[in-house]
Amino acid sequence: MSQPIDGVLIFEDLQRITGYARRSDVERILIDQGVRLFRGRLGPWTTINLINQAGGLWPATAERYEAEIL
Incomplete structure (x- = not known):
């Protein structure tokens, strides 16, 4: 059994x-509550930050990348 990753909520947590x-x-x-989730082999998972974002605690920010990564 692996160690939980800090801030990640696995299916059992959800x-x-x-x-x-x-x-x-x-x-x-x-999904109805606006939480972004990911579908993994062992079930859906998300992060505490994504739940907070859905709750309006942090504004959604778009990541910006420089052209060099292309």
Whole structure:
């Protein structure tokens, strides 16, 4: 078993937080609330920062890259 990554909420965390057990229910409620999530092999996951952003605690910022990365 691997160590949890700081700030990442895995499927089991999201089940506990939302109160839903089924993967589809957890995904639906997060999407309905504007939380960006990722679908992994073991279930959906997100980060605390993405939840805070959906809650309006931080403005959405677009990352800007220089032309050199192309």
